[in-house]
Amino acid sequence: MEKKYLFSPGPTMLPPGVLLKMAEPIMHHREPEFEKIYAEIREGMKYLFQTKNEVLIFTSSGTGAMEGAVSNLLSKGDKAIVVRGGKFGERWGEICKAYGIEFIPIDVEWGKAVDPKRIQELVESDSSIRAVYTQASETSTGVKHPIQAIADLMKRYEDKVVVVDAITGIGVFDIPIDAWGLDVVISGSQKALMLPPGLSFVTLNDKAWKLVEKSTLPKYYFDFKKELKNTKKNQSSYTPAISLYVGLRETLRMIRTEGLEAVFHRHRTLAEATRRAVKALGLELYAPDSPSDAVTAVKIPAGIDGEKLKDLFFEKFGITVAEGQDRAKGKIIRIAHLGYYERLDMVMVISALEMLLKEMGYSFELGTGVKAAEEILMK
């Protein structure tokens, strides 16, 4: 018998009821029924993003909204600061390069969070710097960056913005966008929003919209101004991924019913249980100082083959965990707990980890990890 489980940081496990809702006969996106759905989605997104501003929706992976946050905000001659502490930080640099935008990288050791002071120094050093690009949660390392502190320092500038890829942040931990004064925040459907991949999201405040007004870089499909205009009419600029919007209404309802505070608390609990469990097994966290509640990156202990461990998860238990990417390949495994995950899901994956480590010759007492997790999960 084959039973499968996703513990990867996107796609994540999906609620079966939502999958069935999306399997209903498709509707047309210019019918009033769809516009009603879109209107409800707009309200739900404002709740989820904790903002009074519209959240734009694009049919694309999260990378599409990231590209839009370069092509819509910047102009020829503008410079950017890019926080590079993992694979997704590097992506910001690649996008800037593609658009001929000179950027100053802040290379952060993988597994560490960025020091806002370094950003401050660089922002002061060059008046053509227009934007700081960072992650809220760097999915490749399991690190949470101090975006509130970055927002604080960027508030001093009228014409410089902070752009946050919160693809594994929104709906996982508290990111009060308006309260913190974050200028641009991005997310995607296949993470805490409990949907298949295919939608990206972005919200901008007034300061950011002013840059959009001036921007001279080319854009068409990811044109923020055009999309805002259509969003206000409960429409998308181009044919949207209709079935994902239908699902989005459902998962936004689930989130509203649970309540944002409870959603954050659940993720904190699942993450803390996972961290305690792996530490109880004698393993080390890859991001011990500033771990994200979205995904826990665990160092592979000496003598254990990381790639083989990941493969065995799938072969023996049908579990997909993520391996390390690029320079972290073979050095870590990443266990995700964002979205449609509850306490016993974590017990399963930790138990599987125990059984596999034991089989691979790693020395510890069976049950130690689960016990540590239970102590957190019981609270």
Added chain:
Amino acid sequence: MEKKYLFSPGPTMLPPGVLLKMAEPIMHHREPEFEKIYAEIREGMKYLFQTKNEVLIFTSSGTGAMEGAVSNLLSKGDKAIVVRGGKFGERWGEICKAYGIEFIPIDVEWGKAVDPKRIQELVESDSSIRAVYTQASETSTGVKHPIQAIADLMKRYEDKVVVVDAITGIGVFDIPIDAWGLDVVISGSQKALMLPPGLSFVTLNDKAWKLVEKSTLPKYYFDFKKELKNTKKNQSSYTPAISLYVGLRETLRMIRTEGLEAVFHRHRTLAEATRRAVKALGLELYAPDSPSDAVTAVKIPAGIDGEKLKDLFFEKFGITVAEGQDRAKGKIIRIAHLGYYERLDMVMVISALEMLLKEMGYSFELGTGVKAAEEILMK
């Protein structure tokens, strides 16, 4: 009781079995199982597109691939010819404009096909012309453009390509890409491919790839070179709309089982039955000279309110037909018959049209349209 029917040219009606397949628990796109699906899709797409070249897949609406066909093929200083005979022709011009590409429009009367001679004259007139952008089937007018003739004339040039938006062409009527020497052809998921919107497709021949090599316009998400490299590894550059790929394998299997010839014959029959029916009712076609088998545009007769007719289709019968867009608004309705449509579907929509026209005071004998359709459908 509420029963709904889509006769709009995208989204189109979907096979329930495919919808249920897409509702299965989601899989991870880096697992071997997904790569196996992707490998099968690649073969199926080559069959459908009648090409030996790879067909790239992007998570976006068709417009995304259209943008990519400008940003990946052209360079600063290049010029383009844009065939503008409808809303989607106009889109080519908008994209060129967004990228600072000077284009020469060929404005074709809505409802008419472009004359290839006009293209030939213009191509000869300016050596910086690098590409001709056109539609195979202009969805907004129901016109089929003579793309074989355009391909023939473009073959003479080593460094100029024809780019065809065949979003409502591929899988509807015969477009033998390699045999005709079409350089770049685009399609999307929500048309003849019987899937929800969310995927766009593009295939390029060697001449087009040479332009891609030289192109200097910025691109990232829709980077054709990067996508080709990943496609060959059965991967996508960024997280793909996994559930749509799962559905795509299913609908490609359906198409292969039916066979391309039979698919084209079915569409030809449904389109011909629709055209005969509306003519039997005394109505006129909007594109009588070169109608597309994807969608039939019908002129609203004098004394009938076109907008009201469209609304009554939905209110009385749950049928979505498309109205005219922009300058054709209120003047036509469009009845689509591409994808998951069979003979009796057309009987339904024609019968509904008869009952509504009668109710609205249009003078004709009930049953005339259905009779004319049946005479074609029986063959």
